[in-house]
Amino acid sequence: MDTRRALLDALADGPVSGPSLAAELGVSRAAVWKAVEGLREEGFAVESTDDGYVAPADPGYGAPGIEFALDAPYTVEYHDTLSSTNTRARALAESGASDVVVVADAQTGGRGRLNRSWVAPSGGVWLSVLTAPAVSTARAPQLTLAAAVAVADACRAVGVDAGIKWPNDVLLESEGGASSDPNVGREGHEPVGRGGQKLAGILTEMEGEADRVAWLVVGVGVNANVDPSELPAGATSLRAVCGDPIDRRAFVRDVLERYAELTADLKAVLPAWRNRALTLGRRVRVETSTETVVGEAVDVEPPGALVVETDAETVRVHAGDCTHLRAADPSA
Template structure:
């Protein structure tokens, strides 16, 4: 009902009476008034008068009903400890492919190697539940597709030259814009689900907590519409996963990489290695040329450009 009321208010553009809303939606005027009051409490700028109601704000809310066609797939929260944790529970309970958990803020957002991801108001913090019909050994390809699609989307929506850093960070001018985590579960060698958690700095300013990070608004000099960005990304990713050959995921990712050819430092739980990133192989591993000329295959770790 909230979705229908908002759609009518947006389409009308002017004042519409409670009687007209009641007639169009087949409910009482009291029911309309209750839903209007709830929407106002949620932050919608709906003006009321003796003549009726009008919507006076082009909002950027992330409520499920703001995603037409995806309402049943979007799980919105004002705040969560972690969207990854919430999505894992939903995935294990059978939530369908393309489900997404969104939070305005996270109390325990995390990056790779259990680093904290600062999740203040204004950013996009969400986890996608994906169920690609692929073998578990190919699950890593979903990460590469997702990060390249995110870079494409940012470029299209903002004009900023978003680049990818191995394995799946998004950078702007060598400053971190987005981080990504993934979790996978499998059964009988086939993927059950791959959950992709994304923290994207949009209208927040992360520099106070992370001096080497940036945001879209900081780079552009003005805020942008987060929901439009997210919908574009979700549409693009769904189309890629449905129609593309995932075997080309690494090659597509290489179109946007700024890691290959750079001197890098790789940090893992076992230690630190430095060398020149010479390529990404078909398994998604980073090929690192060491000082003595040997090439080491790096499967996992944090990558820092030097």
């Protein structure tokens, strides 16, 4: 752990003197001072008091602010503007880096699934998590599902009823808006309803061989504090639902901590995904590279395949573009 991150962790417990920090971190007092000045230059306004160094009341949205009190094994790289956080994370992967989160206030070249463009103005949550998970490439889709669960849970933590459309779109419940109970839809609670406007999307890229993943990048785009007028039709933002801006720093912290928790125990991913699913139990149309599958989505199986009961057979779809059908839809 670098000195800056260790200092941030130490300040989370309250005022700490320079000598105490130096002893705790095993560095010189000059190194502590240098780390403090570095944090200040990045906008993390560490205060000097009679009792020692104190973290700011509002850490702000940036690398030090996101890392402050973050209980997840990642370092953060922040940019005001970036073409694509996934592109940057891939470059870091090729240089040998891992366990890095690339965050941007705005993206100019964001991409969604199937190489679609992704609107990413200032105010959203645009990030990519780079890891080197000890899993085979066959199990990698579970990390995408884990990211979808993490984002849905973070949405619920700010009071927004959110669920997942297979495989990884996070949507607003159609019959309602904000919920006062962030546990709605978690295990032991009733799940939310059937689809609605899009809140977030996830794009995963990786490199590896059959038996192992060399690196994996999960890109997350959340319409957090974005004005809906800046978004495509069918999308909305957390701010629009809540009525007020959300704390993006806290939101990102929730996403990263939940993602780290789930990826450390992949057996927990599918049960959590099912519990937040908007797709299961409804009629769907899934466009794959070779066919169109229409039927009722009944389950999701390892490593993330959608099980669809058609009029003729049971089909397991591993990749495709899923559409929720209405009863009046002629495709249904």
